Amino acid sequence: MKLSEIAQVVRSKNAGPRRLTFDIMFGSDEDYRRVAQSPGLSAETIGGLYGVPASEVAIFPYPVGRAIKVVLARKIMAGDPGDFDVYGAQQHAPLLGIEL
Amino acid sequence: MSASGRILREIRANRRPLRLLGASGQLGYGVPTPAFNAGLARKPDMIGCDMGSIDIGPTYLGKGEMATSPESTRRDLRKVLLGARSLDIPLIIGSAGSAGAAAHLDATLAIVRDIARSDKLTFRMAIIRADTDREMLIEAIRAGKVTGLDDMPDLTEQDVRDAANIVGQMGTGPFRAALEADVDVIIAGRACDTGIFAALPTALGFPTGLSVHMAKIVECASLCCVPGGRDSILAILDDDGFVLESMNPDRRATPISVAAHSLYEQSDPFTVHEPDGALDLTNAQYVAVDDRRARVSGAAWHDSTDPTIKLEGATKIGERAILLCGSADPRFIAQSKELLPKVAIVVRDLVCEEAPEDYTLRFRVYGVDGVRMIVPPGEAMPGEVFIMAECIAPTRERASEVVRTCKQFLLHYGYPGRLSTAGNIAFPFTPPEISVGPAYRFTVYHLLHVDDVDALFPVEVETL
Numbered sequence: 001m002k003l004s005e006i007a008q009v010v011r012s013k014n015a016g017p018r019r020l021t022f023d024i025m026f027g028s029d030e031d032y033r034r035v036a037q038s039p040g041l042s043a044e045t046i047g048g049l050y051g052v053p054a055s056e057v058a059i060f061p062y063p064v065g066r067a068i069k070v071v072l073a074r075k076i077m078a079g080d081p082g083d084f085d086v087y088g089a090q091q092h093a094p095l096l097g098i099e100l
Numbered sequence: 101m102s103a104s105g106r107i108l109r110e111i112r113a114n115r116r117p118l119r120l121l122g123a124s125g126q127l128g129y130g131v132p133t134p135a136f137n138a139g140l141a142r143k144p145d146m147i148g149c150d151m152g153s154i155d156i157g158p159t160y161l162g163k164g165e166m167a168t169s170p171e172s173t174r175r176d177l178r179k180v181l182l183g184a185r186s187l188d189i190p191l192i193i194g195s196a197g198s199a200g201a202a203a204h205l206d207a208t209l210a211i212v213r214d215i216a217r218s219d220k221l222t223f224r225m226a227i228i229r230a231d232t233d234r235e236m237l238i239e240a241i242r243a244g245k246v247t248g249l250d251d252m253p254d255l256t257e258q259d260v261r262d263a264a265n266i267v268g269q270m271g272t273g274p275f276r277a278a279l280e281a282d283v284d285v286i287i288a289g290r291a292c293d294t295g296i297f298a299a300l301p302t303a304l305g306f307p308t309g310l311s312v313h314m315a316k317i318v319e320c321a322s323l324c325c326v327p328g329g330r331d332s333i334l335a336i337l338d339d340d341g342f343v344l345e346s347m348n349p350d351r352r353a354t355p356i357s358v359a360a361h362s363l364y365e366q367s368d369p370f371t372v373h374e375p376d377g378a379l380d381l382t383n384a385q386y387v388a389v390d391d392r393r394a395r396v397s398g399a400a401w402h403d404s405t406d407p408t409i410k411l412e413g414a415t416k417i418g419e420r421a422i423l424l425c426g427s428a429d430p431r432f433i434a435q436s437k438e439l440l441p442k443v444a445i446v447v448r449d450l451v452c453e454e455a456p457e458d459y460t461l462r463f464r465v466y467g468v469d470g471v472r473m474i475v476p477p478g479e480a481m482p483g484e485v486f487i488m489a490e491c492i493a494p495t496r497e498r499a500s501e502v503v504r505t506c507k508q509f510l511l512h513y514g515y516p517g518r519l520s521t522a523g524n525i526a527f528p529f530t531p532p533e534i535s536v537g538p539a540y541r542f543t544v545y546h547l548l549h550v551d552d553v554d555a556l557f558p559v560e561v562e563t564l
Contacts, residue, residue: 079540
């Protein structure tokens, strides 16, 4: 099953101009647990999708919000020449196809 | 006595839960009237509005311009001002004018004074400036009191001199000082969004952890609800927790939706760093009061042993001009990655005949790789693409020269296998080149380590 088939929200946004944060939210505790326990959503997988080393991918399980947070460093600071997404709100797409 | 003095005296004499109305998370983009009026009907003790953010990028901060239009900004300011004056309660606005530097604050104050004049309002207004003194900052760099945020390179004295604007994010203290100055309205430059809503409860002795947690949620209005939205939200705070209720009956604050909001735009869902301490949400609890109200408790607060102010600054890097066009030619699209840099060389050889290569020229091919950090290999090519060429040059004229030259030679560039010899690109209108104005980048995103985090933000009072 793909992440997009089970998550209720998959979003990206800046957390300050140098970090990109992804929130993955679920409609039930069961869905949350299934994904939180899946090896599919690993720092290695996510690092590979965004071209960053796994050591630079931080994953925070957040059961009280039925959510998983992922944080990456932006390669280009928000608004710098060459930036392509100042708010960072359209960087979530590669996560949608993660196989769980 | 003015509104803040009255509220402080009233609740100090007769302690009761505090009612705070979060009117807008982005004042100037519209405050829905039905929910705002419903909020006023609940007799709040204060109205707060956040007006800015760093998310909008460096240009507004650098240029001193608001992101919102003057008309909608005036309409929103008038709405919240009239609402607060009708109930004689404090109105607190933070990060005035989108980025909170002097130009933004002054533009906001000018609108507020104009509204006061035309609506015949009289009130006392506190003004809190957030601009960072350059000499002080240079001294702080020399003393090793400035550190980069999120791997930002060290701040140099040259960065400080070159920046168009540098602001610090004030915390709760300056807002508290303004409330104690017996005022009706507080307009602050760049500020932590929590300061807007945590100042009144902490001035009254409500627990800091709960006050800051509540502030962090209501500054985004009803974004913490399902469905999330910009309608006003009411928080009722007591000594053990707070209850959240959207003023739009269709929006529900549920334990899950409110808890999930702690993720928003944060790199750590359990900790929020503030100038004088940290909010600790490890033991936060969220329970349903009914199907559209949630009660929140459990947030803790840890005073900092190393108080810091977050600094933001932007520097002008040139003038920007862009070219907008599209292509539907499969051969052109398939070769665009190789072909566009060749066009850039043709352009360079022409515009640098009598001038140095003093500009940058970039292409983004929307439909192929205009938006994503990485494109998976072997992805099929689209039927058509949108191309944006962007030039940043020392002058407006130079940037315009580069994109106009680029347009002509991109249109007629010959490449292997070309069939459409009359032109490679389509324009939805002409001229397809646009001078965007000055371009900026963030050069300051640092922490200033300082003993007294509030002393940097003096409070002035003006009577209107």
